[in-house]
Amino acid sequence: MAQALTLLGIESSCDETAAAVVRHVPGKHAEILSSEVFAQAELHADFGGVVPEIAARAHAEKLDHMVEAALQKSGQSLGMIDAIAVTAGPGLIGGVMSGVMCAKGLAAGTGKPLLGVNHLAGHALTPRLTDDLSYPYLMLLVSGGHCQFLMVRSATEFERLGGTIDDAPGEAFDKTAKLLGLTQPGGPAIEQAAKTGDPKRFKLPRPLLNRDGCDMSFSGLKTAVLRARDALIADQGGLYCQDQSDLAASFQSAVSDILAEKTRHALSQSNAPAIAVAGGVAANMQIRFALERVAESADASFIAPPLRLCTDNAAMIAWAGIERFRLGLVDDLSLEARPRWPLDTRAQPMLGSGKKGAKA
Numbered sequence: 001m002a003q004a005l006t007l008l009g010i011e012s013s014c015d016e017t018a019a020a021v022v023r024h025v026p027g028k029h030a031e032i033l034s035s036e037v038f039a040q041a042e043l044h045a046d047f048g049g050v051v052p053e054i055a056a057r058a059h060a061e062k063l064d065h066m067v068e069a070a071l072q073k074s075g076q077s078l079g080m081i082d083a084i085a086v087t088a089g090p091g092l093i094g095g096v097m098s099g100v101m102c103a104k105g106l107a108a109g110t111g112k113p114l115l116g117v118n119h120l121a122g123h124a125l126t127p128r129l130t131d132d133l134s135y136p137y138l139m140l141l142v143s144g145g146h147c148q149f150l151m152v153r154s155a156t157e158f159e160r161l162g163g164t165i166d167d168a169p170g171e172a173f174d175k176t177a178k179l180l181g182l183t184q185p186g187g188p189a190i191e192q193a194a195k196t197g198d199p200k201r202f203k204l205p206r207p208l209l210n211r212d213g214c215d216m217s218f219s220g221l222k223t224a225v226l227r228a229r230d231a232l233i234a235d236q237g238g239l240y241c242q243d244q245s246d247l248a249a250s251f252q253s254a255v256s257d258i259l260a261e262k263t264r265h266a267l268s269q270s271n272a273p274a275i276a277v278a279g280g281v282a283a284n285m286q287i288r289f290a291l292e293r294v295a296e297s298a299d300a301s302f303i304a305p306p307l308r309l310c311t312d313n314a315a316m317i318a319w320a321g322i323e324r325f326r327l328g329l330v331d332d333l334s335l336e337a338r339p340r341w342p343l344d345t346r347a348q349p350m351l352g353s354g355k356k357g358a359k360a
């Protein structure tokens with residue numbers, strides 16, 4: 001009988017400093033005893049993107065506090081933890097190093113085992129933490145920095161079926177919001193504006209839609225919005241609120257159509273019994289509904305973990321650590337921080353996985 005495990009997880013690969021404690025008793029649903037996230041968004045707000053040096057410094061300052069808070073809220077002490085899992089990549093190297101150094105210090109000081117976790121594996125394994133999903137399943141990761149279909153066969157076997165060849169969808173939402181004079185992050189702002197918009201007013205492109213396979217492209221879409229906006233400004237001397245809403249609705253529908261159609265491809269290509277989503281863009285209701293409908297028509301179940309577990313957090317790292325620990329995949333103090341770390345090492349290098357950076 002496998003043992004009950006309680007792991008501390010640490011995440012610092014982009015602009016969230018997070019620590020969590022997760023407990024798993026074999027045969028039972030895993031329990032998130034605590035999950036603390038410090039979002040650095042405000043620190044980067046003036047710069048229009050994540051500044052790696054600011055992020056790394058903030059992680060180094062915050063990590064100890066987040067670990068302490070996570071332990072305290074979980075009712076566990078360091079001595080009661082079975083192992084320490086930490087994101088060892090991919091991500092902004094200064095942040096990943098801060099987390100890895102923190103975890104190594106804790107492991108060296110307590111003699112507890114150390115587990116280096118791939119951040120993307122953390123996202124990809126989340127439906128097992130939240131919904132006890134069995135292998136194999138399809139995962140669509142859609143965030144500000146990533147967009148890919150992964151066939152998840154085990155905690156260590158991931159097959160990349162396709163992904164964006166340029167911008168990530170969240171990045172496209174953010175850039176489009178900027179073009180329309182909406183607030184950042186662009187996703188929620190566009191979703192809100194789209195509520196009163198006509199999605200059919202502007203005929204925006206759906207690149208690669210009729211091509212086989214699961215690759216996607218979003219950068220042309222943003223350029224098409226720019227052209228439509230400039231044509232309106234040239235014509236009427238400005239942009240009315242209704243134009244803003246109609247452009248937002250047309251853009252959102254195009255992204256939703258692309259993701260839905262490519263999900264249909266990915267499901268038929270893989271024959272997966274289930275599809276799960278993760279990443280901030282999975283918060284979008286139109287996109288969620290579209291994916292749910294595609295899953296239904298393919299007779300696959302659809303799993304969308306709660307948003308706080310779709311976006312960056314440390315509970316997913318602790319959980320991925322639990323899965324690795326059970327497989328005996330423990331690291332030692334030579335564990336290194338890796339800026340790049342593809343989950344599927346056999347897949348062609350991605351032409352683009354989102355230009356915003358390594359955030360997943």
Ligand code: KG4
Nearest residue numbers: 143144145170185187279280281284311360
């Ligand atoms: O996963 P996440 O929190 O961080 C990254 O890994 O990037 O995703 C953030 C991205 C942002 O680009 C944001 O605009 C987008 O997710 N997003 C949304 C929505 N909420 C957040 N996109 C579309 N609709 C939303 N409701």
Ligand code: ZN
Nearest residue numbers: 311312359360
């Ligand atoms: Zn992420």
